[in-house]
Amino acid sequence: EAGVAQSPRYKIIEKRQSVAFWCNPISGHATLYWYQQILGQGPKLLIQFQNNGVVDDSQLPKDRFSAERLKGVDSTLKIQPAKLEDSAVYLCASSLHRLGQTATAFFGQGTRLTVV
Amino acid sequence: AQSVTQLDSQVPVFEEAPVELRCNYSSSVSVYLFWYVQYPNQGLQLLLKYLSGSTLVKGINGFEAEFNKSQTSFHLRKPSVHISDTAEYFCAYSNQAGTALIFGKGTTLSVSS
Numbered sequence: 001e002a003g004v005a006q007s008p009r010y011k012i013i014e015k016r017q018s019v020a021f022w023c024n025p026i027s028g029h030a031t032l033y034w035y036q037q038i039l040g041q042g043p044k045l046l047i048q049f050q051n052n053g054v055v056d057d058s059q060l061p062k063d064r065f066s067a068e069r070l071k072g073v074d075s076t077l078k079i080q081p082a083k084l085e086d087s088a089v090y091l092c093a094s095s096l097h098r099l100g101q102t103a104t105a106f107f108g109q110g111t112r113l114t115v116v
Numbered sequence: 117a118q119s120v121t122q123l124d125s126q127v128p129v130f131e132e133a134p135v136e137l138r139c140n141y142s143s144s145v146s147v148y149l150f151w152y153v154q155y156p157n158q159g160l161q162l163l164l165k166y167l168s169g170s171t172l173v174k175g176i177n178g179f180e181a182e183f184n185k186s187q188t189s190f191h192l193r194k195p196s197v198h199i200s201d202t203a204e205y206f207c208a209y210s211n212q213a214g215t216a217l218i219f220g221k222g223t224t225l226s227v228s229s
Binding site for chain 2: 042
């Protein structure tokens with residue numbers, strides 16, 4: 001079974017530029033998450049999708065970050081404009097949706113963003 | 117607020133020694149607890165999980181964890197570690213079914229010979 005795919009693996013941009021990350025979840029997984037992992041810290045949730053609807057985006061800095069999952073499968077996360085403090089690894093994860101249950105989240109390898 | 121605390125940021129051990137990585141969570145009626153491992157430049161891989169049932173949970177690579185409700189803990193243990201266990205370990209928690217996991221800050225396990 002193929003895992004969660006993310007691209008690119010690495011990205012270096014200058015501050016104030018824009019950047020986009022792509023995620024393809026495991027086939028059949030209705031729930032998709034984007035996490036931000038700053039060096040030395042644990043992952044922090046940015047946004048959670050259920051199919052193509054947003055479940056939780058309370059920690060997404062909406063003035064510069066946006067995410068979409070138009071067809072309920074692939075997702076993109078965009079940052080515009082980027083700031084130095086956005087340097088981090090962006091992890092995508094997916095899980096099966098089980099009503100009233102917590103399912104295991106499977107993670108991609110992440111995209112390491114460096115803002116200079 | 118929901119939280120999970122990993123009590124040790126770094127744990128150095130010698131090969132074949134036992135190890136315990138500590139994790140405490142904020143008390144709630146329902147809890148779902150996970151341990152993930154992250155190798156350098158990799159994503160997170162599930163080691164084990166507690167959703168309900170037996171409080172002793174066995175995972176991959178010889179790891180196990182015990183859910184202790186009275187102490188709100190979910191410590192990870194391995195009786196004999198290998199060099200290859202060197203990695204970052206994350207405890208994660210949710211207190212509501214279907215919600216995203218909250219992660220601790222991680223514990224770096226360093227195994228030396």
